Amino acid sequence: MISYVFWGSLALSGIKEGMLVWILFLLCQVGAPALAQDLCQRDAPNGYKVRISLKTALGEDAYEWNQSEMFFFQATMAFAMRRHFQMETYNVDNIILCVQTSRVSFWFVVTSPDNTTMLIPKADVEKAVRMSRHRINNAFLLSDRTLEFLGIYPTLAAPVNPDTPPWLIVFGVVIGAVCVGIIALLISSLLQKRRKEKGMTEDGQDEEDMQVKGVENGINLDGTYNRGFTDDDRFTKL
Amino acid sequence: LVKILPNLGLGDRIPSHQELERMEKEEAGDRPKWDNKTQYMLTCVGFCVGLGNVWRFPYLCQSHGGGAFMIPFLILLVLEGIPLLHLEFAIGQRLRSGSVGVWTAINPYLTGVGIASLLVSFLVGMYYNTIIAWVMWYFFNSFQNPLPWSQCPVNANLTDLVSECTRSSPVDYFWYRDTLNTSTSIGDSGGLQWWMVLCLLCAWLLLYVCCLRGIATTGKAVYVTSTLPYVVLTIFLIRGLTLKGSLDGIKFLFTPDLNELMNPSTWLDAGAQVFYSFSLAFGGLISFSSYNSVHNNCEQDAVIISIINGFTSVYSATVIYSIIGFRATERFDDCLEGNILALLNAFNLAEGSIKEGNYAESLQNLNGTFPETIQSLDLKTCDLQTFLSQGVEGTGLAFIVFTEAITKMPVSPLWSILFFIMLFCLGLSTMFGSIEGTVVPLQDLNIFPKRWPKEAITGIVCLVSFVIALIFAQSSGNYWLALFDSFAGSIPLLVIAFCEMIAVVYIYGIDRFNKDIEFMIGHKPNLFWQVTWRFVSPLIVLVIFVFYFVTKVSSNVTYIAWNPSSEDFPTLEVLEYPAWIYVIIFILAGVPSLVVPGTAIFKLIRRCCSNKNVYGAEVDTVSAKVQMFTTKMS
Numbered sequence: 001m002i003s004y005v006f007w008g009s010l011a012l013s014g015i016k017e018g019m020l021v022w023i024l025f026l027l028c029q030v031g032a033p034a035l036a037q038d039l040c041q042r043d044a045p046n047g048y049k050v051r052i053s054l055k056t057a058l059g060e061d062a063y064e065w066n067q068s069e070m071f072f073f074q075a076t077m078a079f080a081m082r083r084h085f086q087m088e089t090y091n092v093d094n095i096i097l098c099v100q101t102s103r104v105s106f107w108f109v110v111t112s113p114d115n116t117t118m119l120i121p122k123a124d125v126e127k128a129v130r131m132s133r134h135r136i137n138n139a140f141l142l143s144d145r146t147l148e149f150l151g152i153y154p155t156l157a158a159p160v161n162p163d164t165p166p167w168l169i170v171f172g173v174v175i176g177a178v179c180v181g182i183i184a185l186l187i188s189s190l191l192q193k194r195r196k197e198k199g200m201t202e203d204g205q206d207e208e209d210m211q212v213k214g215v216e217n218g219i220n221l222d223g224t225y226n227r228g229f230t231d232d233d234r235f236t237k238l
Numbered sequence: 239l240v241k242i243l244p245n246l247g248l249g250d251r252i253p254s255h256q257e258l259e260r261m262e263k264e265e266a267g268d269r270p271k272w273d274n275k276t277q278y279m280l281t282c283v284g285f286c287v288g289l290g291n292v293w294r295f296p297y298l299c300q301s302h303g304g305g306a307f308m309i310p311f312l313i314l315l316v317l318e319g320i321p322l323l324h325l326e327f328a329i330g331q332r333l334r335s336g337s338v339g340v341w342t343a344i345n346p347y348l349t350g351v352g353i354a355s356l357l358v359s360f361l362v363g364m365y366y367n368t369i370i371a372w373v374m375w376y377f378f379n380s381f382q383n384p385l386p387w388s389q390c391p392v393n394a395n396l397t398d399l400v401s402e403c404t405r406s407s408p409v410d411y412f413w414y415r416d417t418l419n420t421s422t423s424i425g426d427s428g429g430l431q432w433w434m435v436l437c438l439l440c441a442w443l444l445l446y447v448c449c450l451r452g453i454a455t456t457g458k459a460v461y462v463t464s465t466l467p468y469v470v471l472t473i474f475l476i477r478g479l480t481l482k483g484s485l486d487g488i489k490f491l492f493t494p495d496l497n498e499l500m501n502p503s504t505w506l507d508a509g510a511q512v513f514y515s516f517s518l519a520f521g522g523l524i525s526f527s528s529y530n531s532v533h534n535n536c537e538q539d540a541v542i543i544s545i546i547n548g549f550t551s552v553y554s555a556t557v558i559y560s561i562i563g564f565r566a567t568e569r570f571d572d573c574l575e576g577n578i579l580a581l582l583n584a585f586n587l588a589e590g591s592i593k594e595g596n597y598a599e600s601l602q603n604l605n606g607t608f609p610e611t612i613q614s615l616d617l618k619t620c621d622l623q624t625f626l627s628q629g630v631e632g633t634g635l636a637f638i639v640f641t642e643a644i645t646k647m648p649v650s651p652l653w654s655i656l657f658f659i660m661l662f663c664l665g666l667s668t669m670f671g672s673i674e675g676t677v678v679p680l681q682d683l684n685i686f687p688k689r690w691p692k693e694a695i696t697g698i699v700c701l702v703s704f705v706i707a708l709i710f711a712q713s714s715g716n717y718w719l720a721l722f723d724s725f726a727g728s729i730p731l732l733v734i735a736f737c738e739m740i741a742v743v744y745i746y747g748i749d750r751f752n753k754d755i756e757f758m759i760g761h762k763p764n765l766f767w768q769v770t771w772r773f774v775s776p777l778i779v780l781v782i783f784v785f786y787f788v789t790k791v792s793s794n795v796t797y798i799a800w801n802p803s804s805e806d807f808p809t810l811e812v813l814e815y816p817a818w819i820y821v822i823i824f825i826l827a828g829v830p831s832l833v834v835p836g837t838a839i840f841k842l843i844r845r846c847c848s849n850k851n852v853y854g855a856e857v858d859t860v861s862a863k864v865q866m867f868t869t870k871m872s
Contacts, residue, residue: 055589104588170381182447182450189693
């Protein structure tokens with residue numbers, strides 16, 4: 001593009017004017033990054049700070065953060081912007097990064113594809129990031145906690161509410177077993193008692209009959225046995 | 239040597255040695271019996287070893303000079319615990335009756351001691367089973383991953399975590415809000431919490447199924463409930479020792495500080511711990527021992543059970559503190575990591591440039607160059623000793639500290655289930671003794687018609703206890719439980735124990751008692767027993783009682799409450815009890831203690847008022863088929 005202009009301007013005007021235009025153009029090209037730098041700076045009003053904690057997330061498998069990764073980030077952000085707006089075609093050049101530190105952290109701003117001097121407002125960038133947060137995290141093998149967009153809080157996962165709380169199920173099992181146990185024991189006690197009573201009445205009947213008929217010392221006495229004096233032995237002992 | 243108080247008619251009220259031999263040979267009477275010695279030992283061990291061994295002793299040990307606490311503990315175990323235990327075993331085995339039967343047989347005016355035991359067993363059983371209900375709630379909630387107390391819940395709008403939880407901690411929130419739904423003061427009842435009512439119901443039903451037929455059913459249950467805690471403790475010990483920081487915890491627990499021995503409160507706490515840990519004066523031990531054969535060696539049993547109890551206390555303290563050491567180390571690491579992260583973020587330094595090793599040095603350098611930034615970061619001070627000495631006891635240890643430690647272990651639900659099964663078994667086996675100490679005196683006092691089966695009486699006791707224990711299922715239930723714990727289970731027991739010793743030594747007669755023991759086990763109790771029974775043990779109990787009483791009466795009676803809107807939240811708020819609580823305190827502590835002299839006075843008045851001077855009560859108890867009385871015309 002530069003050579004085209006150069007030759008074009010040389011052809012259009014004289015060599016002197018061409019040189020002037022060429023110098024001006026060169027200045028513009030040099031100034032363009034400077035302009036971009038003005039757009040992206042620390043605490044930029046429409047920019048976000050990104051903080052990446054590779055060692056925390058991946059430990060020994062952590063990859064090195066270099067220029068390629070930065071390019072990948074630009075591509076991912078462009079993708080996120082495209083996905084959100086769906087009409088405009090964002091490119092890698094629209095994502096401007098600056099203030100890189102060894103932490104790793106950096107700032108970024110997003111310029112509009114139509115006008116590279118115009119920044120996309122913070123709110124729109126946030127919407128785009130929120131929409132594709134999951135994809136962005138996965139691209140870098142990171143999570144919400146290790147790839148932070150300072151100012152964009154991760155949405156909390158909706159709590160999983162099972163129909164029956166799990167504790168009720170365990171409670172039901174335990175109390176069912178206990179109730180069965182109680183009923184079983186009570187019934188067995190009742191049966192035992194009935195059996196004892198039946199057995200006793202068969203033996204006891206004989207004993208009672210014998211006593212009532214006055215069988216003492218094996219001798220059949222006439223008359224009935226008066227129980228009123230049963231315990232008298234104690235008082236009449238010598 | 240010692241002049242015993244006049245006690246007429248004693249020989250008529252108790253079975254003589256010959257009668258005991260006869261009863262033993264003929265196996266007469268329908269008195270329940272142990273299937274084998276193991277059941278008896280396991281039941282007594284289960285009754286003695288309870289939640290206090292796990293969550294009171296470790297705290298006392300750590301706060302009173304670590305390893306040095308063993309010295310007063312062991313000394314008082316030998317001088318106070320073993321003699322009292324032997325006394326209760328021997329008297330139960332000799333007189334073959336529950337607590338009311340025994341004391342009435344010794345002297346009719348002493349029935350009050352038995353009634354006091356009954357009341358204390360009843361009151362303590364009520365709140366103790368509520369703790370078991372809490373344990374069951376946590377057990378039910380352990381069957382999910384992640385555990386519900388491992389993270390804060392999200393609030394209604396799904397915008398943020400619940401603020402009460404973020405300000406305190408997930409375990410605190412789950413305990414105070416999800417479990418107890420605690421109100422801010424004891425006066426604010428807050429209504430019944432349905433989930434707590436269900437857990438309480440489950441706890442009482444489970445207890446009923448185990449105690450249904452008395453020792454016929456509990457004797458089988460104790461094979462599991464008394465042995466499982468030891469298995470779980472061992473598993474936790476092995477697990478604990480493999481965790482980082484566990485040895486720091488154990489070292490911290492046992493590091494002796496001999497200066498603590500000069501502090502009288504150390505000795506008092508040791509004495510109180512020995513006393514309460516043996517579950518003395520509940521009447522349950524007397525009852526259990528009365529089902530033994532007459533010639534059972536109660537002296538040996540007392541020594542063995544005391545040793546097991548002491549060993550369990552030390553063993554569980556080791557396990558608990560290994561886990562606490564792990565938790566403290568985790569907290570310390572988290573604290574340090576948090577600080578390091580804050581520094582890295584503030585100064586955009588590369589990850590890994592500040593580690594634990596060079597943290598102090600780096601902090602100093604940065605503070606030198608950028609003091610204001612460091613100030614604004616508000617870094618926390620991380621000190622391992624502080625975290626270790628966050629020694630908690632009681633429910634706080636089990637439901638807050640330990641549950642937090644469990645969430646940090648891998649496969650948390652498994653450890654949670656094991657831990658709460660252990661607590662459940664520890665509590666349930668103690669409840670067996672409590673129920674025994676409530677039901678048998680009720681039978682002895684003939685409150686219920688004699689033909690009512692034991693199942694019915696146990697059922698009524700469980701039902702009434704459940705209904706009254708619904709107080710603990712309210713929002714303010716936790717505060718009521720703390721009240722019961724402080725007053726129902728402390729002063730009356732000391733009074734009863736003191737009266738027991740005086741009754742046996744001076745009213746029953748130590749000489750007669752010595753002869754009884756000689757008859758039962760074959761040799762007379764040696765000098766150690768004589769000295770401790772007559773002087774040392776009663777003196778120790780009296781001293782503890784006086785100090786407790788004076789402390790309780792002189793200090794302002796306060797309690798700690800969970801109030802999210804208080805200033806120091808999450809620190810618990812210290813509140814004073816309202817005036818009407820003093821009536822409750824009197825009912826809890828005063829009534830059982832006053833029943834002892836009260837019954838004596840009541841019987842005296844009745845005797846004076848009636849024409850016939852019935853001396854020597856008709857002891858027609860189910861537990862002692864001894865029916866003798868003489869009537870003297872006055």
